[in-house]
Amino acid sequence: MNSLINNPQEIAQIRNDFPILQTKMNGKPFIYLDSAASTQKPKVVIDAITDLYTNYYSNIHRSVYHYSQLSTERYENAREIIRKFINANRFEEIIFTSGATESLNLIAYSYARFNLQEGDEIIITEMEHHANIVPWQQLAKEKNLILKYIPINERGELVWEEYAKLLSPRTKIVSLVHISNSLGTINPVKEIFAKAKKVGVVTCLDASQSIQHTQIDVQDLDCDFLAFSGHKLYGPTGIGVLYGKFDLLDKMVPFKTGGDMIKSVTLEKTIFADLPERFEAGTQNIEGAIGLAAAVIYFQSLGIDRILEYENHLLNYATEKIMEIPEVKIIGTAEKKASIISFILEDIHPHDIGTILDKQGIAIRTGQHCTQPVMKCFGIPATARASLAFYNTEEDINVLIKGLKTVIQTFNV
Amino acid sequence: MNSLINNPQEIAQIRNDFPILQTKMNGKPFIYLDSAASTQKPKVVIDAITDLYTNYYSNIHRSVYHYSQLSTERYENAREIIRKFINANRFEEIIFTSGATESLNLIAYSYARFNLQEGDEIIITEMEHHANIVPWQQLAKEKNLILKYIPINERGELVWEEYAKLLSPRTKIVSLVHISNSLGTINPVKEIFAKAKKVGVVTCLDASQSIQHTQIDVQDLDCDFLAFSGHKLYGPTGIGVLYGKFDLLDKMVPFKTGGDMIKSVTLEKTIFADLPERFEAGTQNIEGAIGLAAAVIYFQSLGIDRILEYENHLLNYATEKIMEIPEVKIIGTAEKKASIISFILEDIHPHDIGTILDKQGIAIRTGQHCTQPVMKCFGIPATARASLAFYNTEEDINVLIKGLKTVIQTFNV
Amino acid sequence: MSELSDLYQEVILDHNKNPRNWGHIDNCSNHSEGFNPLCGDHIDLFLNVEGKTIKDVKFEANGCAISKASASIMSALIKGKNFEEVKALYDEFHQIVTHGCEDHEPTEINLEVFCGVKEYPTRVKCATLAWHTLVDALNKV
Amino acid sequence: MSELSDLYQEVILDHNKNPRNWGHIDNCSNHSEGFNPLCGDHIDLFLNVEGKTIKDVKFEANGCAISKASASIMSALIKGKNFEEVKALYDEFHQIVTHGCEDHEPTEINLEVFCGVKEYPTRVKCATLAWHTLVDALNKV
Ligand SMILES: Cc1ncc(COP(=O)(O)O)c(C=O)c1O
Ligand SMILES: Cc1ncc(COP(=O)(O)O)c(C=O)c1O
Numbered sequence A, B: 001m002n003s004l005i006n007n008p009q010e011i012a013q014i015r016n017d018f019p020i021l022q023t024k025m026n027g028k029p030f031i032y033l034d035s036a037a038s039t040q041k042p043k044v045v046i047d048a049i050t051d052l053y054t055n056y057y058s059n060i061h062r063s064v065y066h067y068s069q070l071s072t073e074r075y076e077n078a079r080e081i082i083r084k085f086i087n088a089n090r091f092e093e094i095i096f097t098s099g100a101t102e103s104l105n106l107i108a109y110s111y112a113r114f115n116l117q118e119g120d121e122i123i124i125t126e127m128e129h130h131a132n133i134v135p136w137q138q139l140a141k142e143k144n145l146i147l148k149y150i151p152i153n154e155r156g157e158l159v160w161e162e163y164a165k166l167l168s169p170r171t172k173i174v175s176l177v178h179i180s181n182s183l184g185t186i187n188p189v190k191e192i193f194a195k196a197k198k199v200g201v202v203t204c205l206d207a208s209q210s211i212q213h214t215q216i217d218v219q220d221l222d223c224d225f226l227a228f229s230g231h232k233l234y235g236p237t238g239i240g241v242l243y244g245k246f247d248l249l250d251k252m253v254p255f256k257t258g259g260d261m262i263k264s265v266t267l268e269k270t271i272f273a274d275l276p277e278r279f280e281a282g283t284q285n286i287e288g289a290i291g292l293a294a295a296v297i298y299f300q301s302l303g304i305d306r307i308l309e310y311e312n313h314l315l316n317y318a319t320e321k322i323m324e325i326p327e328v329k330i331i332g333t334a335e336k337k338a339s340i341i342s343f344i345l346e347d348i349h350p351h352d353i354g355t356i357l358d359k360q361g362i363a364i365r366t367g368q369h370c371t372q373p374v375m376k377c378f379g380i381p382a383t384a385r386a387s388l389a390f391y392n393t394e395e396d397i398n399v400l401i402k403g404l405k406t407v408i409q410t411f412n413v
Numbered sequence C, D: 001m002s003e004l005s006d007l008y009q010e011v012i013l014d015h016n017k018n019p020r021n022w023g024h025i026d027n028c029s030n031h032s033e034g035f036n037p038l039c040g041d042h043i044d045l046f047l048n049v050e051g052k053t054i055k056d057v058k059f060e061a062n063g064c065a066i067s068k069a070s071a072s073i074m075s076a077l078i079k080g081k082n083f084e085e086v087k088a089l090y091d092e093f094h095q096i097v098t099h100g101c102e103d104h105e106p107t108e109i110n111l112e113v114f115c116g117v118k119e120y121p122t123r124v125k126c127a128t129l130a131w132h133t134l135v136d137a138l139n140k141v
Helices: A008-016 A043-056 A066-085 A100-115 A134-143 A160-166 A189-198 A286-302 A304-323 A350-358 A372-378 A394-411 B008-016 B043-056 B066-085 B100-115 B134-143 B160-166 B189-198 B286-302 B304-323 B350-358 B372-378 B394-411 C010-017 C065-078 C083-099 C109-114 C121-139 D010-017 D065-078 D083-099 D109-114 D121-139
Strands: A094-097 A121-125 A146-150 A171-177 A202-206 A225-229 A240-244 A262-265 A270-272 A328-331 A340-345 A365-367 A383-387 B094-097 B121-125 B146-150 B171-177 B202-206 B225-229 B240-244 B262-265 B270-272 B328-331 B340-345 B365-367 B383-387 C030-036 C041-050 C053-062 D030-036 D041-050 D053-062
Touching: A043 A066, A043 A286, A043 B043, A066 A094, A066 A286, A066 C121, A094 A100, A100 A134, A100 A171, A100 A202, A100 A225, A100 A240, A121 A134, A121 A160, A134 A146, A134 B270, A146 A160, A160 A189, A171 A189, A189 A202, A262 B134, A262 B372, A270 B134, A286 A304, A304 A328, A304 A340, A304 A394, A340 A350, A340 A394, A350 A365, A350 A383, A350 A394, A350 D065, A350 D121, A372 B262, B043 B066, B043 B286, B066 B094, B066 B286, B066 D121, B094 B100, B100 B134, B100 B171, B100 B202, B100 B225, B100 B240, B121 B134, B121 B160, B134 B146, B146 B160, B160 B189, B171 B189, B189 B202, B286 B304, B304 B328, B304 B340, B304 B394, B340 B350, B340 B394, B350 B365, B350 B383, B350 B394, B350 C065, B350 C121, C010 C065, C010 C109, C030 C121, C041 C065, C041 C121, C053 C065, C053 C083, C065 C083, C065 C109, C065 C121, C083 C109, C083 C121, D010 D065, D010 D109, D030 D121, D041 D065, D041 D121, D053 D065, D065 D083, D065 D109, D065 D121, D083 D109, D083 D121
Parallel strands: A121 A146, A121 A171, A171 A202, A202 A225, B121 B146, B121 B171, B171 B202, B202 B225
Antiparallel strands: A094 A240, A225 A240, A262 A270, A328 A340, A340 A383, A365 A383, B094 B240, B225 B240, B262 B270, B328 B340, B340 B383, B365 B383, C030 C041, C041 C053, D030 D041, D041 D053
């Protein structure tokens, strides 16, 4: 396949797959620079949902009639598509959840809560999203565990030497973000996990921002658990994935209980079902799973390597252009970065920047990005963030630059 | 508005709103008699989802740009539509969940787990769905609580005198199903709750099967908690609702933790957000909420009273016709019933019935319907179940009857 | 589209109504219980194994026609057979229910009735329950 | 579609850059802290109340231009006013940010700059933060 760089025809074609990119926001062509918050959906995803409800919808795992079988088949096929996508060993290792947040909660609740003892230690990092902080904090409070943070340096990179010092015989879990949603930093998770594995520590990866910006191979990374959300991978909201190694999952108790996750229920007691059903209580998000599968197939069809190359090109282009504006300072300048750029503009509050850009059709995110500890590290209340996906163009970035100049003009800085 | 009974034009019009009802299953016109497992979706619901992703999708509660505002507005408007629909007092009392199962788990986890002590008692019934049994069983095991069951009689009705005997000073929660998904029984919840309330017991209603077959008014019922799923109310999968009285919810800890449900996070501690955000951790099922709102508006536009009248008519018609077949025995013959009919046919296994009907385009459910204790009460391994919604017709029932006769013929009973 | 009669043939209906080898064996050498939670199918299988031969077999089952008939037909087929023969039958049965009979003529007339099962994916589990229970029982030797 | 200049007017930018009554009052009679988690806006409001009159007011704030300017303008408006007058201002401000100025001519020239805020629903909270903090502080009397 051709490179996507300097390939406006193909990018135009790809942009055509996303109906929302053809709209105007506030009367201006819609420039979407907020893919780290959520990605837009290609038509194939919308079509998969329409097809389901129009042609064969029915509850799954439940009945013998044809539509029920077909819905079940498509749902289970979605699991298989995800399994292959992240190269998991067995289909039982893929659990559908409502999102990355639920996946991480499930690990804390169903694994850590039962396997860690008072005084045991969990290592996370200073650049985690709240979804990979708060569940551990809550558990630590309940069970008197110790939560340690790998610090970050001024570029927004993890400090390896400090990590080495944090590891102790009491360390039971290392859980970290693969790509930081506020800094863009790509963490060396393979090395971090390898070191943890050597001393028998369970490893857990928040892949919310990496599933769409890297090639994930759970066996190569040797992670025990992995979490991500469908809506950041061009799929629907309300669906996410928990990957867990079979031997670990198989010993875990369910997080939620109810229908379809039990073998038998009497008034006295309950025998839980096998994997993966044990963790999928109640009616599942059928359209979510089927929509996500359509998104993954679409994503793969573009060629992941090509996407990464192009996104990296966009990142470099945008970084360069932004750095040409002297009033702007980029927060997060790690050597290895994904296409996420946080910045501040003198003392103009990010929300004012966001409002002024909005009027020009540009969507960026402003705020703390659910990473308050990161903001504290950098001593700033919030940032503006432009995050890029393969459907963005150099022209999008040019419009952003023009927008930032309007901000500066307005504020006369 | 006119009655829907003997009103084939309007029923035909309503059926036209549901694209899937125009399809053929196994080459025969699709006869859907499994609405208790999940309802089909009107076109307005599919359109609402398409509209979202085509015209204004973005993550909610997060940014200042127009699409993000619009998505947030529609999401919060969905909450308001649900609030009105069940006549809750305040918008903070409506929590979006992934489904009834999650709603019930949330109550058990975030309320009961922190408010009940060893030896305290929870009363449920023998006709509960597993979703209203297993979470309590698990909690009872963990905290040494006592779980008591209101028994059912041979018609599938709760035995009121037994309920009176079960209530004790240790009773802390009464949680029951409003309409049984396997028997169709409509329980006298208002009376049951009134009796519980008199002695200060917290009341909890599983409205999974009643939200679409009755007019629910949480203030009139005086329930403290209420749970239902969107997919049984003509809405999408992956979305559900927990209603809880403000004063109770406000004192509860979150079930899942992560982004968007906190006021502040430091490395040391976390302050949780106000209601309803406290219980909506992470990116929510935005399309689910918006789709569900579209479903509720559609449902209400038909006139709930008219729907109930028509469904009741269908129930009577179907019951009569089925009873004319001497080989069939209806399981669940309560005086007050919703349009759900479970039956057995001599000793022909329900799955064989289901398979033979499937070939004729008829979708019924067969099995235990996630109510194993009910099956045990009646001493049967499983039932066949036909469940009716307002989009069904007398003709659908005639086809079912013909189908059942084919089953009998095939088996030569 | 396959016809209904493909699945609910006389043979199946007959075995369902009059299962062969029904009952249980006291002091059997091998016993196993099989369970299919989807349908509530349940089977209790009793074997008397001598050397490497199945001398006697009996079963009791609750469930759909397909699973009961399959158990009955299986019991008739395996009685008196040695492990190798049983293994061959198991493999053949598995082949038939998952791939049908287009490329394969069943060696036993009574296996022919399962040629249509693959058209009914949810029923494959019903048909195979007895056979999986058999494997389980034999593994307990 | 409203023009950008509706929101980011000279007055707002000026108050943002040079907030009036900036600082804090030692031994103040009333103090309250306001917080808007969405933007991270934060305000510390200090009052000296005598009888039913606001004798002095100072504040320190972190946040966007709208919230800072709003706090600054509020501080200038309420200084020296009695509770009744302040209540009237509060009501008027609330009316302006939620309904705009089409049916209502602002009584104070500096309130005019908030006429456009209602076009920016996410910014209404920024504009009202100072005023809600004021109410909170006064309730602590
Ligand atoms: C009575 C009852 N309660 C609870 C549930 C669980 O609902 P869900 O599977 O949508 O979570 C159901 C549906 O299966 C039900 O019928
Ligand atoms: C790094 C990271 N982790 C976790 C999450 C939580 O994902 P969700 O909100 O979809 O549950 C996000 C998204 O906001 C994220 O960026």
